[in-house]
Amino acid sequence: MRGAQASGEGDDAQLRRTGNVSHIGNKYKRQDMYQKYRKEKARLKLQRRLKTAKEERTSTEGKLRRKERLAKNKPRTIENSRTFNPTVLNAPNTHEVPAWMAEQAEKPAAQAPTETPSSEASGSDSGSDEESDEASDEEDEEDEDGEGSEPSEAPPMDMDAEPMPDLVDPQQAKYDVDADPTAPPAILITTSLPSNSTSPHLASANARSHPAEETRNFVKELLSVFTGAEYRPRAKAKGAGLGKICSWARARRYDAVIVIGESNKKPCTLTLVQLPLGPTALFRLTSLSYGKEIYGHARSTGHSPELILNNFTTALGHRVGRMLQHLFPKVPELEGRQVVTAHNQRDYVFFRRHRYEFRSTDKAALQEIGPRFTLKLVSMARGLPKGAGAWNGRFVDDLETDDAPAQPQDDTEHAASDDGVEFKWKPKMSASRRNFYL
Incomplete structure (x- = not known):
């Protein structure tokens, strides 16, 4: 026992x-x-x-x-173990950076050459100054006699001359003339043209172009976010393609075109076209919640909101961030106390809109207005969609006041200069969860 x-x-x-x-x-x-x-x-x-x-x-x-x-005890997360990406321009600002990104940030500081202070140069021997003065006098005498060294081809620099202006695209410059930084950009919002498979009983394209109720509600939310936006039903296009619509909007000084695509009577995609030169980006739209569905939501006003862009680190991410930045005015209306946040996390762009209030000198509170949704970049293409054609830099109001006849555009000769695909998402890109592109 x-x-x-x-x-x-x-x-x-x-x-x-x-x-x-x-x-x-x-x-x-x-x-x-x-x-x-x-x-x-x-x-x-x-x-x-x-x-x-x-x-x-x-x-x-x-x-x-x-x-x-x-x-x-630093945990190993997906963000701080991110796969090496050579197109990273800056480090993320909301989570810890991976080791290879920290090493890249330290290299330029270590390799920067140290400049010699002016005090050390002034502390040199006076004899060297005298020798340099004598050498300069001798060079002047040789130049007067014509027997010195060969004159340099470049003329002397005029310090009083005005600096050379930066090269600006003339087509883009037309949009920047007399631009008011507080004026909201002009945005055209429309919907996609459904196929016969969604409405087989309707033979006319105009009859099939009426969006579903969920899509119309989302368009109303976007009109409250973008104060300079305007909605035009797709039926008014009379079956025209997206390229023709962008060409029409470009000639009427619109800054961007937003197309809401729907599937199963719900919005599923968002196409953003930046005018007048592009690019064109296609996003997948998910996790959509309207303002009325958010508990304790605030009411929206007509003020232009502030914009916060988070974690757009690569060259492609900066391109997407600039497209979102051009949808809002350069100077917001601070009295509205509205702020729009586009937060990139693992290549998903989370869109939120809040109103903040100052409850004391050191405390502030946020109240969400809505809508909230998530965007996933599917493709990015240079230029405008197919069918837009090249732009001659003229607007409709210019043509009305100008007596010169407008030259007809030939799609074969005046095709878009840059319509190549810059980015296209494929399923194999998600094989590694630590590979990010934005």
Whole structure:
């Protein structure tokens, strides 16, 4: 009996140390013993955590140990283990950067050459200054006699001359003439043209162009976000393609075109076309919630909101961020206290709109207005959609006042100069969860 008790105590001690129950022959006994081991392990772990938390909270040494522990125990997340991307322009601003990105940030600072202070140059021997003066006098004499060194081809620089202006595209410059920084950009919002498969009983394209109720509600939300937006039903286009619509909007000084695509009577895609030169971006639209569906939502006003762009780190991300930036005025109306946030997290752009209020000198609160939705970049193409043609830099109002006849555009000769695909998402790109493109 004593031997059996000793062996049982030895098995319990081994179980508490390692959790190994393979030596127990009975299946149900093994399961029962292993469950007891897991409960005892969780209980001991909880006791250790509570004891450590109490020590770190009460004593000064415990607070120092807590700082050391947090500095040492850095979890390995998807963000800080991001795959190397050579197109990264800046580090993200909301989470820890990976090691290879931190090394890139340290290299330019270490390789920067140190400039010689002017005090060291002024502290040189006076003899060298005299020699340099004599050499310059000799060079002047040789130049007067025509026997010196060959004159340089470049003329002397005129310090009083005005600096050379930056090269600006003349087509884009027409949009910037007399631009008011507080004026909201002119945006044309329309819907996609459904196919016959969604409405087979309607033979006319105009009859099929009426959007669903969910799509119309989303368009109303966008009209409240973009104060300079205007909605035109797709039926008014009379079956014209997206390229023709963009050409029509470009000639009427619109800054962007937004097309809402629907599937199963719900909005599913968002196409953003930046005018007058592009690019064209197609986003997948998910997780849509309207303002009335958000608990404790605020009411929207007609003020232009502020814009916050987060974590657009690569060259493609900067391109997407600039497209979103051009949808809002350069100078917001601060009295409206509205702020729009486009937060990029793992190539998903989360769109939120809030109103903030100052409750005290050091505290502020946010109240969401809506809508909220998520965008996933599907494709990015240079230029405008097919069928827009090249632009001659003239607007409709210019043509009305100008007596010169407008030259007809030939799509074959005046095709878009840059209509190549810059980015196209493919399913194989999601094989690695640590590979981000924005």
